[in-house]
Amino acid sequence: MKRRLFHRPNARIGATLIVVMLIAAAFGVMYTPYDPIINNLHMRLVAPSALHWLGTDEWGRDVFSRLLNGASVSVLVSFSTVLVSVASGALIGALTGYFGGWPSRIVMLFVDALLAFPSLIMALGVIAVFGASSMGVIAALSLTYIPAVARVVRANVLSLREKEYVEASRIMGNAELYTMLRHALPNAVAPIIVLATALFGWALLAESALSFLGLGVPPPASSWGGMLADSRNYVSEAPWLAIAPGLAISLSLLGVNLFGDALRDEFDPYMKNLG
Amino acid sequence: MIAAVMPLSVPSSQSVSGAVLVVEHLDIGLRKTNGEARHIVIDANFSIVPGEMLALVGESGSGKTMIARAILRLLPPGVAVQGGAIRYGGEDLAHLAAARLRALRGNAIGMVFQEPMVSLNPALRIGVQMTEALRLHRGLRYDAARKHCLDLLERVRIADPAACLNAYPHQFSGGMRQRIMLASTLAMQPRLLIADEPTTALDAIVQKEVMDIMTQLTREMGTAVLLVSHDLGMVARYAQRVVVLCRGETMEMGETRRVIAEPQHDYTRKLLASLPARGERKFPAPGGTPLVEIRGLDVDFDKPTPFWRKRETFRVVRSVNLDLHAGETLAVVGESGSGKTTIGRALVRLVRESGGSIRFEGRDITNCGKRDLDAYRLKSQMVFQDPYSSLDPRMHLVDIVAEGLRHVAGLSKPERRARATAMLAEVGLTGDFTERFPHELSGGQRQRVSIARAIVAGPRFLVADEAVSALDVTVQKQVLALLESLQKKFGFAYLFITHDLGVVEQVADRVAVIYRGRILEIGSRDAIFGDAHHPYTLRLLRATPRIRRIEGGVGYCLEQHESRLRPPPADHVYFNHGSMSGQALSEGEPVMLAVGPDHYVACVANATETH
Numbered sequence: 106m107k108r109r110l111f112h113r114p115n116a117r118i119g120a121t122l123i124v125v126m127l128i129a130a131a132f133g134v135m136y137t138p139y140d141p142i143i144n145n146l147h148m149r150l151v152a153p154s155a156l157h158w159l160g161t162d163e164w165g166r167d168v169f170s171r172l173l174n175g176a177s178v179s180v181l182v183s184f185s186t187v188l189v190s191v192a193s194g195a196l197i198g199a200l201t202g203y204f205g206g207w208p209s210r211i212v213m214l215f216v217d218a219l220l221a222f223p224s225l226i227m228a229l230g231v232i233a234v235f236g237a238s239s240m241g242v243i244a245a246l247s248l249t250y251i252p253a254v255a256r257v258v259r260a261n262v263l264s265l266r267e268k269e270y271v272e273a274s275r276i277m278g279n280a281e282l283y284t285m286l287r288h289a290l291p292n293a294v295a296p297i298i299v300l301a302t303a304l305f306g307w308a309l310l311a312e313s314a315l316s317f318l319g320l321g322v323p324p325p326a327s328s329w330g331g332m333l334a335d336s337r338n339y340v341s342e343a344p345w346l347a348i349a350p351g352l353a354i355s356l357s358l359l360g361v362n363l364f365g366d367a368l369r370d371e372f373d374p375y376m377k378n379l380g
Numbered sequence: 381m382i383a384a385v386m387p388l389s390v391p392s393s394q395s396v397s398g399a400v401l402v403v404e405h406l407d408i409g410l411r412k413t414n415g416e417a418r419h420i421v422i423d424a425n426f427s428i429v430p431g432e433m434l435a436l437v438g439e440s441g442s443g444k445t446m447i448a449r450a451i452l453r454l455l456p457p458g459v460a461v462q463g464g465a466i467r468y469g470g471e472d473l474a475h476l477a478a479a480r481l482r483a484l485r486g487n488a489i490g491m492v493f494q495e496p497m498v499s500l501n502p503a504l505r506i507g508v509q510m511t512e513a514l515r516l517h518r519g520l521r522y523d524a525a526r527k528h529c530l531d532l533l534e535r536v537r538i539a540d541p542a543a544c545l546n547a548y549p550h551q552f553s554g555g556m557r558q559r560i561m562l563a564s565t566l567a568m569q570p571r572l573l574i575a576d577e578p579t580t581a582l583d584a585i586v587q588k589e590v591m592d593i594m595t596q597l598t599r600e601m602g603t604a605v606l607l608v609s610h611d612l613g614m615v616a617r618y619a620q621r622v623v624v625l626c627r628g629e630t631m632e633m634g635e636t637r638r639v640i641a642e643p644q645h646d647y648t649r650k651l652l653a654s655l656p657a658r659g660e661r662k663f664p665a666p667g668g669t670p671l672v673e674i675r676g677l678d679v680d681f682d683k684p685t686p687f688w689r690k691r692e693t694f695r696v697v698r699s700v701n702l703d704l705h706a707g708e709t710l711a712v713v714g715e716s717g718s719g720k721t722t723i724g725r726a727l728v729r730l731v732r733e734s735g736g737s738i739r740f741e742g743r744d745i746t747n748c749g750k751r752d753l754d755a756y757r758l759k760s761q762m763v764f765q766d767p768y769s770s771l772d773p774r775m776h777l778v779d780i781v782a783e784g785l786r787h788v789a790g791l792s793k794p795e796r797r798a799r800a801t802a803m804l805a806e807v808g809l810t811g812d813f814t815e816r817f818p819h820e821l822s823g824g825q826r827q828r829v830s831i832a833r834a835i836v837a838g839p840r841f842l843v844a845d846e847a848v849s850a851l852d853v854t855v856q857k858q859v860l861a862l863l864e865s866l867q868k869k870f871g872f873a874y875l876f877i878t879h880d881l882g883v884v885e886q887v888a889d890r891v892a893v894i895y896r897g898r899i900l901e902i903g904s905r906d907a908i909f910g911d912a913h914h915p916y917t918l919r920l921l922r923a924t925p926r927i928r929r930i931e932g933g934v935g936y937c938l939e940q941h942e943s944r945l946r947p948p949p950a951d952h953v954y955f956n957h958g959s960m961s962g963q964a965l966s967e968g969e970p971v972m973l974a975v976g977p978d979h980y981v982a983c984v985a986n987a988t989e990t991h
Contacts, residue, residue, distance in 0.1 A: 210687060269770035270780075273833065276728045278757035278787045288772050 109371065116367030122360025126176060129353075133177030139167035141174040142325045150343045160345040162335065168349050171327035175350065178328045179357075182242050183308035189247040191301050194254025195290070201255070202262030203285040213259070216252045224249035225314065232320050239322050242315055246308050257300055261293035268292075295372040302365035306358050313354050329354050399427035400571050400604040401451070405464035406474075408446050408628075412458065420446050420459060421628040426621075428604040430571070433595065435607040435619035435636070439651075439852035443628040448574050448608045450474070452485055468572070487517040490565035490603075492558070492594075494577040499561055500549040507545030510564040517568065532563040536593050555586035562594055569601055576608040583715035583879060588923040591618055610852070612655060613882070613925035616640055616938040624648050640927060641935040652936050654857040655927050656886035658909070669742065670703035671840060671873055672727065676736035677701075679722050679897075696722050698897040699736065699969070704841060709867070709874040711888035711905075713881060713920070719897040724843040724877045728762045729753070741840075754787060761834035765846035767826035771818040777804060777829055778814035784836040803832045807862060824855035828862065835866060841873040849880060860887060881924040885909055890978070893917045895959040898970065903979030913946045913981040916959035948983055949973045955982035 145165035153160040159168040201209035228245035235241035274284040315321040316330030329350040336346035408421035421443040436444040466473040511525035533541035536559040579587035632645040677700040680693035697719040764770040781800035807828040891908040901914040928939040955970035970982035
């Protein structure tokens with residue numbers, strides 16, 4: 106299956122962009138050409154040059170270094186968000202879908218209520234409670250994405266529950282929880298993976314948006330959204346300040362979306378037959 | 381026409397002259413995106429004259445449906461006619477301009493599909509859909525078209541045609557919808573009707589009604605019919621001529637009666653020999669304590685109600701009594717919705733009963749602790765109908781089978797795998813099958829895995845719910861033989877749930893006939909097939925076309941069911957809760973009266989004679 110996946114051009118382009126982003130994030134943690142946090146007021150707003158590949162910002166910090174550092178923050182936040190929301194959403198969806206009954210109705214009532222909330226506004230509320238930090242952002246975004254995951258997994262498990270191999274497992278005398286974890290949930294993995302790539306993109310964007318609004322990772326730590334926000338006042342004198350994080354966000358999103366599309370095509374039997 | 385032994389390549393000139401449709405040297409192929417080509421139909425030749433029904437018969441993959449679809453150019457993407465001609469009234473349908481073809485489709489050439497549930501648009505009233513073609517092709521006004529439709533609905537024996545036109549498709553059963561489809565297709569008085577498995581989704585009795593109406597109307601109108609079917613029995617009953625297909629090639633063609641009486645080709649013989657036939661009676665009349673005793677079993681299902689409403693139920697199984705003896709095969713037959721599947725599911729504890737009891741080896745399992753239930757689970761197993769959804773697609777075959785041993789105490793993982801491998805070999809899957817995935821197998825092979833999983837822990841009985849219904853006849857024969865040899869070797873009992881009376885006749889020791897949740901008649905196989913009492917049993921037997929080997933000969937013939945209606949036992953009438961249409965419904969509970977040794981029929985005391 107993997108070999109065929111990478112026959113798709115969008116899978117290849119997407120994967121390349123994602124790998125570049127991951128490498129940048131790794132560098133952001135381990136090595137940056139300059140310290141991304143310490144100010145150097147002699148070198149304020151220097152245009153891109155051999156010394157500073159992407160120029161410097163209004164505090165004289167190297168934009169390239171801050172971009173790498175921001176990548177690690179963005180990737181960490183998005184990845185944790187996807188992990189938390191998929192894990193808890195899948196569990197809620199699988200349990201309510203498999204067991205049904207009035208407890209699941211009540212749980213899904215809350216899930217639907219969450220789904221009805223505009224995600225950014227809910228994130229604002231959660232961050233107001235947890236405070237602006239990477240943990241706060243992860244908590245806020247996870248909570249907004251859980252309903253989507255729960256809905257998708259529940260719908261799949263609802264139909265998988267009626268499959269005859271699930272019934273065969275129950276006839277064997279296997280415990281219901283075992284049957285759910287062994288036979289129902291693993292067969293719902295394909296849509297979960299596709300959804301997870303989409304969530305990764307949304308989380309990346311939402312983290313940038315929150316940082317732009319000043320609710321993300323607090324300064325002086327760098328983040329792409331925060332850099333974009335700070336660049337607003339200097340757009341005419343130092344356009345590189347806006348272009349660098351803007352391009353970084355756009356290209357990462359493009360990569361994630363292309364890869365997600367390719368995955369979806371691969372998993373969706375109808376799309377596959379047409380290809 | 382000397383049809384039976386006629387050379388296949390060129391249709392005789394006689395048949396071509398008056399024919400509605402002539403198919404000549406038709407080749408259909410699939411072209412894949414990577415340039416590979418595959419033949420689907422090779423050199424098909426046949427013709428149909430007005431008022432005649434010609435059948436294309438074959439197993440899945442024989443190309444029969446592709447030929448039918450090619451005529452209307454409804455082939456799936458990638459599949460195309462690659463040679464030959466489809467002549468219809470001087471035109472070649474294979475190379476006709478799209479606009480001209482549209483004028484023919486649904487006008488001069490009608491089509492009835494397999495699925496009556498999806499071939500009518502659920503959002504439109506029947507009247508709108510039925511009159512659509514008349515208004516489009518004939519330019520009739522709504523009133524005139526409506527009158528024409530009323531007339532046809534009456535002819536397909538819809539009770540209230542005017543109300544039918546105002547109703548939506550979901551208000552009708554599958555058989556009624558197929559009749560409505562037939563009426564709306566025939567409203568155009570087409571010269572050619574293509575019927576692709578028109579009754580495969582219907583129960584035997586309904587199938588007979590629909591086919592009878594179709595034959596009668598098309599004969600009256602002089603419509604030529606191309607019937608596509610896998611069911612040799614039905615083809616033998618209705619089609620005058622038949623084309624036997626296998627992997628796209630025509631094996632044999634000719635008058636139906638001749639083809640089955642004197643099959644010329646090996647494949648036709650194999651196909652006919654695969655049809656279920658009455659076997660030897662294997663099991664002596666049961667005595668002693670039964671293995672499973674079902675007493676007064678009631679099962680209720682919830683009606684879908686909003687959660688604030690009080691729970692409402694309807695009863696799908698009503699006070700059923702059944703005994704299953706060790707080593708015997710008990711068949712439960714009935715149409716869809718009769719509750720036959722529910723009895724099996726209650727037996728393996730997939731549904732809970734609302735009343736009655738099930739005893740296994742004398743112990744009540746409807747009301748027992750977890751330990752007893754776990755022990756019972758090892759003794760009872762089930763084989764499912766759909767070979768495509770009964771195996772977990774993510775597991776290796778050996779793991780699927782080994783899972784059946786999870787609850788057998790004291791087995792290590794390697795031991796479980798070793799036993800599973802041995803069991804796969806037992807069902808005929810030797811060699812490198814263990815590490816394969818279900819999607820790599822054919823339908824018959826999957827059903828073998830399903831059987832291996834069911835019997836690996838050594839159960840006492842198996843519930844086989846339509847276990848061979850989804851398989852082609854040749855594969856079906858192999859799986860039935862496997863089930864029988866396993867029964868001989870391991871001695872388990874089968875509860876065989878099916879709608880297919882042919883299979884029942886072959887495998888069953890005893891037969892229970894069930895209708896809307898109640899058992900109407902139960903007896904030995906020979907008693908039911910040879911001496912049926914209840915009118916419903918008789919109707920069921922008569923509706924199922926069966927092909928029988930001519931005694932002493934090589935050929936086969938269509939069997940007419942001969943047994944006559946028997947009078948009910950003295951002072952009683954046969955119990956009727958809808959199974960005998962047009963007669964008064966019985967009141968009160970039925971009693972099962974003996975009408976022969978080990979042969980019981982549902983009756984009620986005759987109320988009219990008491991005064």
